[in-house]
Amino acid sequence: MALEDVCSFKxxxxxxxxxxxxxxxxxAIPFPKSDYYNLRLETSxxxxxxxxxxxxxxxxxxxxxxxxxxxxxxxxxxxxxxQRPFRxxxxxxxxxxxxxxxxxxxxxxxxxxxxxxxxxAVHKITPIHSHLVVTSSGSGADCMLWERILIREIRLYxxxxxxxxxxxxxxxxxSSMLHPFKGTEMCVALTLCGWDxxxxxxxxxxxxxxxxxxxxxxxxxxxxxxxxxxxxxxWSLSKGEAISLARxxxxxxxxxDAYSGNNVDLFHITAQGWSQRKREDLxxxxxxxxxxxxxxxNDKLK
Amino acid sequence: xxxxxxxxxxxxxxxxxxxxxxxxxxSPYAYNGGTVLAVAGEDFAxxxxxxxxxxxxxxxSRDSPKCYKLTDTTVLGCSGxxxxxxxxxxxxxxxxxxxxxxxxxxxxxxxxxxxxxxxLYSRRFFPYYVYNIIGGLDEEGKGxxxxxxxxxxxxxDTYKAGGSASAMLQPLLDxxxxxxxxxxxxxxxxxxxxxxxxxxxxxxxxAERDVYTGDALRICVITKEGINEENIPLRKD
Numbered sequence: 001m002a003l004e005d006v007c008s009f010k011x012x013x014x015x016x017x018x019x020x021x022x023x024x025x026x027x028a029i030p031f032p033k034s035d036y037y038n039l040r041l042e043t044s045x046x047x048x049x050x051x052x053x054x055x056x057x058x059x060x061x062x063x064x065x066x067x068x069x070x071x072x073x074x075x076x077x078x079x080x081x082x083q084r085p086f087r088x089x090x091x092x093x094x095x096x097x098x099x100x101x102x103x104x105x106x107x108x109x110x111x112x113x114x115x116x117x118x119x120x121a122v123h124k125i126t127p128i129h130s131h132l133v134v135t136s137s138g139s140g141a142d143c144m145l146w147e148r149i150l151i152r153e154i155r156l157y158x159x160x161x162x163x164x165x166x167x168x169x170x171x172x173x174x175s176s177m178l179h180p181f182k183g184t185e186m187c188v189a190l191t192l193c194g195w196d197x198x199x200x201x202x203x204x205x206x207x208x209x210x211x212x213x214x215x216x217x218x219x220x221x222x223x224x225x226x227x228x229x230x231x232x233x234x235w236s237l238s239k240g241e242a243i244s245l246a247r248x249x250x251x252x253x254x255x256x257d258a259y260s261g262n263n264v265d266l267f268h269i270t271a272q273g274w275s276q277r278k279r280e281d282l283x284x285x286x287x288x289x290x291x292x293x294x295x296x297x298n299d300k301l302k
Numbered sequence: 303x304x305x306x307x308x309x310x311x312x313x314x315x316x317x318x319x320x321x322x323x324x325x326x327x328x329s330p331y332a333y334n335g336g337t338v339l340a341v342a343g344e345d346f347a348x349x350x351x352x353x354x355x356x357x358x359x360x361x362x363s364r365d366s367p368k369c370y371k372l373t374d375t376t377v378l379g380c381s382g383x384x385x386x387x388x389x390x391x392x393x394x395x396x397x398x399x400x401x402x403x404x405x406x407x408x409x410x411x412x413x414x415x416x417x418x419x420x421x422l423y424s425r426r427f428f429p430y431y432v433y434n435i436i437g438g439l440d441e442e443g444k445g446x447x448x449x450x451x452x453x454x455x456x457x458x459d460t461y462k463a464g465g466s467a468s469a470m471l472q473p474l475l476d477x478x479x480x481x482x483x484x485x486x487x488x489x490x491x492x493x494x495x496x497x498x499x500x501x502x503x504x505x506x507x508x509a510e511r512d513v514y515t516g517d518a519l520r521i522c523v524i525t526k527e528g529i530n531e532e533n534i535p536l537r538k539d
Contacts, residue, residue: 057428111455116469119449119457141455145423184427 012119027102031181090260093221093250094124094192096201097229098214099237100151102270104191105133106246108221108254109263111140120262122281128154130273132167133192137207140185146188150174167194168212171202175210182208189218190244195269221253243268243277251282251289272298319410331383331431332357335514336368337465338379340437341479342445346494347524350376350425350439350501351465352509353519354537355384360475364538367520368465371529373397376411377396377522378418381465382452383431390430393421411438414454415448422454433464438524445524465506467512471504498523509536 041226094107106267110117121302122140126147127133134150136143153173157165171192186207203211203218215233217225228249237245247264254260266277313422335356341348351368354361370378372390376395380387397417401409409417415436422430434450449462461479463471476482477501482488492500509516519534 053424055425055428113451119459120450122457139453139455140449141423141453142426143453145419186426 012118013154014109017112023106029127034108034256048238062174067069074110076156091128091139091257092124092138092219093217093225093253093257093260094191095217095222095225095246096135096191096215097233097242097246098118098199098201098235099233099242100235100240101201101237101239102195102268103193104242104246105135105191105267105269106250107137107265108250108260109265110254110259110261112259116263119176123265125265127192127267127274128170129164131164131196131271132192133267133269133274135191135193136219137189137191142186142188143190146174146178149177153177166196168201168239171204171210173203173213175208178204178206179208181206191216191218193267194270195273199269217249219259219260221250221257224256225249225251239268247285251285255286312537317402321500328426332385332432333382334384335466336366336381336406337467337471337505337508337512337515338368338381338433338435339461339463339464339471339504340379340435340447341461341475341497341501342437342447342459342494343440343497344495345437345445345493345525346442346496346497347377347437347445347447348497349379349435349524350500350505350518350519350521352515353520356514361517363507364425364517367518369520369522371522372414373408374528375524375526376409376414376416376436377524377529379437379464380432380536382433385431386432390421390432390434394418396420396533399496411436411440411446411448412424412458414438415450415458418450419454419456422450422452428452434473435462435469436462436530437522439526443526466514468510471508474504474507494523494525498532505534507534 001015091110091112092108094105096103096105105125109120109122109124111119111122115143118140123139124131124143125135128147128151132154134147136147150170153171154165174190174192178186186206188204190204192200192202192204194200201213202214203213203216215229217229229245230247232241243266246266250264251262254262254264261282263279263280263281268275268277330436335415336352336354338349338351340350349369353363353365353367356471366384368379368381368387371381372378372394378391380390394414394417398409398414401413403426418434418436422432422434429452431452433452436446436448436450440446440500446460447462448456450456451460461475463475469527472533479492479497502519505515505519516537516539517535520533520537521532523530523532
């Protein structure tokens with residue numbers, strides 16, 4: 001993807017006009033010249049900065065749109081969704097926090113689609129470059145593809161300008177790339193955890209939010225994770241304490257939240273780059289914890 | 303085609319039970335059933351599917367396999383909406399040819415998986431209603447299985463079941479191939495013959511309990527010698 005663009009390899013653009021849909025008049029959304037058969041015959045220049053072609057179905061406005069009160073402005077995209085007969089992968093617990101030894105990013109590994117565990121071993125934390133990882137939450141496919149697009153754009157910037165984009169600028173770039181899809185059903189909530197002149201933690205969401213902070217937890221299990229984090233989190237934690245705190249937070253969240261579970265992934269980012277801890281199965285942790293509680297109860301009774 | 307079914311069990315006949323006045327909208331999707339399974343071994347991969355094509359209470363065909371040969375080392379299994387399966391395989395074939403002509407080499411399994419992911423995601427707002435599983439050999443000759451969701455999220459696995467009986471088969475595969483949820487069991491590596499026998503047993507069980515799975519089983523075994531296809535009859539009721 002990236003090499004093609006850097007070499008300015010442009011394919012000959014082909015005109016596609018496979019329908020003319022002017023009956024809706026001004027209310028019609030200008031149908032982008034899109035590549036219906038995914039043959040990738042056009043370049044990405046005319047796609048509002050988003051390096052991926054999307055096919056937007058040309059649906060007529062439904063009757064409910066006409067009956068909606070005109071006072072509230074509703075973007076036309078809301079009426080252009082096809083009813084899907086299947087659920088997409090959702091539900092998660094991810095967290096990130098800053099302390100004196102860098103940034104910790106932790107996440108569970110369950111992808112659930114409705115009531116089914118679609119995959120028990122997903123990677124929710126993806127490295128973008130040596131000093132930046134991103135934790136993803138929301139719809140699995142959305143996050144995976146947008147991470148891929150982000151990696152591509154960051155690499156292109158680095159090749160074109162000779163230096164690496166700062167993390168704040170990366171967040172802004174991502175936020176502006178997601179902006180055309182605000183109001184659609186796309187659901188992406190990413191936490192950028194990285195190091196450039198100091199630890200950085202920025203939360204970017206497809207709703208448009210872009211927030212810098214010291215601790216973030218995203219997903220259906222986040223309330224439980226926040227509860228555990230808020231108790232112990234301090235700037236002066238040691239590396240071992242920080243890692244065990246992150247593990248504990250994800251473990252408690254997976255225990256209480258049905259849509260989080262299986263394993264915990266942990267990344268630690270410092271000025272030297274990111275390092276990954278071995279993926280740990282939380283089932284064992286549950287039994288260890290139960291044993292510990294059993295011992296404590298016995299000690300109390302004595 | 304029947305009215306749209308929002309997140310209910312796929313294919314369940316809601317129309318035949320009176321639920322009150324309902325506004326029927328045209329749904330561009332239908333559910334044609336079928337189960338696909340893929341297993342990756344040390345130097346082989348297996349992609350298997352049943353051959354029943356159904357819709358609602360009817361069976362359209364008893365001989366409609368869901369495995370599609372893409373290259374000499376890759377087979378794609380797709381189940382869900384048959385119309386989208388056909389179009390998707392046509393598009394993938396065209397893209398494979400284009401790649402071959404521009405790059406003078408065949409696409410590897412990993413590359414096909416990445417390409418399929420972008421093809422599926424480009425239809426994020428009007429998805430292909432297809433559950434895909436790619437089985438094949440990677441560049442080193444080891445077995446590889448890539449499983450997808452309808453919008454393009456994918457991951458490399460050792461084994462995966464997709465389609466109507468997937469919720470029944472996946473736990474069985476977790477236990478027999480992944481040795482999960484068992485204590486003190488020796489992790490024996492899977493041989494090709496054992497894997498083929500396991501796949502046959504698993505589909506026989508699926509045909510017993512899932513109405514959309516049955517008629518016949520098509521197994522494609524991919525090794526460095528090529529792709530070997532086998533047809534086994536299943537329950538026809």
